[in-house]
Amino acid sequence: MGTFFGSYVIYRIYKSNTESGNESWISNLISKWTPSEKVFEQRNALHTVAVEKAAHDRHLFMAQSQRETVGIRSPEQLNASGPYNVPAGALADVSAVAAHYERENQLAEEARVASMKDGKVVSLYD
Template sequence: MQSLRRSAITVARNARSSLPRQPRRYAHDAHGSEHHGPVNESFGKGFYVAVATIPATIAFYKFSSTNTDERPLFTRLIESYSDLKTYWIERNDLHTQMIEQAARDKNLFLNSKPGTHIELSFPEIFNVGSPYNVPAGSGVNLDKLITKYQKEAFEENAKKLEQLKDGTLPAEQPFDRPSKNPPYP
């Protein structure tokens, strides 16, 4: 069965290639110049429309400006768009005001000092103690303690600012991908 299929394919391939092919003929090229002679071509509709547009435009302009009491038609058309000039002036002024306000806000945020108040969740913890053997009217002065913690907070913020300028702030560092074998199951 296999050999019959192979021989049929071979015969079909040989038959297909042995068919004579006709060369392509371009009859209109070979016979066009012999029988007809030179052909006069016209300019076409587009040429005549373009040429007719010039005098038509001049005539339209003359017709539109024949009345001496009014301005020409094209002038009136151009003046009809003068309202847009005031619209653009108002729009540009509003845009400029918004940009200036945004710049003032940015300047305010960048040049303002951070608050020096340190929030304590329970500041009375410093005054809690035994109520016994305390002389009346004696209270603890917390000014030194407050200045100490304000100084520590200021130093910590200055350190963070320096790290931010250097690009070494831990919160700003890129996230490292975890290893392929995480320590947890």
């Protein structure tokens, strides 16, 4: 019921404004917040320039000659072996590193044997 009454009131206000020659407050509100045609023209000009530049760049890239290489379907096939389970020294010379740790282990073993001879440490294997 209220909808019909509200619609009738809005209709009467609109009709009285159009008869007197004034625009309605709704029309004034819409025209107040609607941007001018100049804004749309500037926006369209910027958009047109951007699209033309993108088309020019695309034509430049499409005009390039094809690469002389053959595309690989799966580039991981270039690495014949995986990075895991690679034996030490397979990729680089690690003899200096091995000698360093052998020396360290030899010194540690000599220190252990010397401390066992002094009786400070008891071996589990004796």
